[in-house]
Amino acid sequence: MQTPPAQIVYAAGDIARCAHPDPRWSGAADTAAVVAYGLAADPQAVVLTLGDHTYPRGTAREFADCYDPTWGRFKDRTWPTPGNHEYYTKGALPYFAYFGARAGRPERSWYSLDLGSWRVISLDSNLAPAAHAAQLKWLREELKNNPRRCTLAFWHHPLYSSGGHGSVPKMRDAWALLHAAGAELVLSGHDHDYERFAPQDAHGKHDPRGMRQFVVGTGGAFATPFLLFEKHSETRDASRNAVLRLQLREDGYDWELLEATPPELPNASPPDHGSAACH
Helix, strand or coil: CCCCCCEEEEEECCCEECCCCCHHHCHHHHHHHHHHHHHHHCCCCEEEECCCCEECCCCHHHHHHHHCCCHHHHHHHEEECCCCCHHHCHHHHHHHHHHHHHHCECCECCEEEEECCEEEEECCCCCCHHHHHHHHHHHHHHHHCCCCCEEEEECCCCCCCCECCCCCHHHHHHHHHHHHCCCCEEEECCCCCEEEECCECCCCCECCCCEEEEEECCCCCCCCCECCCCCCEEEEECCCCEEEEEEECCCEEEEEEEECCCCCCCCCCCCCEEEEECC
């Protein structure tokens, strides 16, 4: 039987800083050029955005004036999750209006899809307790009925981070459910840096069968420094705008961090790269 081709995914969060006087020359434009170059080479490739699409408040004007001229170029190939800055505008309504059905609904902001041979799950890390409980109930059923060997989840606030905001415990229960179901990867943003962790459980214990987390808050906003280093942090970088490129294979995944260099000068040596097998 022929092995199906890998699914290519480009991911980053913390993207369009609207204080920049011209979005065409912003950090978001630089990272968008990297993504657009990759998408042009592979019609099946998609984008995962990890929240805080615009700064400072996620308004409709910010989406129109800052995000749309940059990352909006590939909105029809983007699957999003909301960040805290989207919710600085009541109910994150401009976010839901901009992305439409791909973002879910204001009352049900979580969803799943199949990408290649992987199940991909978008969760909302901003919810009030009742809505979060409904999200967890849905997640249990989603994982129970998931026939795929490999699973990736993404949300905005990282459970583990050495960055300025630090580790955010809000999604610990979601992490525990995903870990118990054998999920592989979690992608988050929030801290404006790049960090890769070794696989671990929901309580910070290293576990070869745990989930590997990437923090990819390098979409173009501005870099912020690392503070207290968390256990099991394997790689940290707060020196560049960049996008994470994943190859989701039938039995594993490959990753590489692509710095926002001009498209005609692709990374000869990515700042971080590697491979791992699914459980």
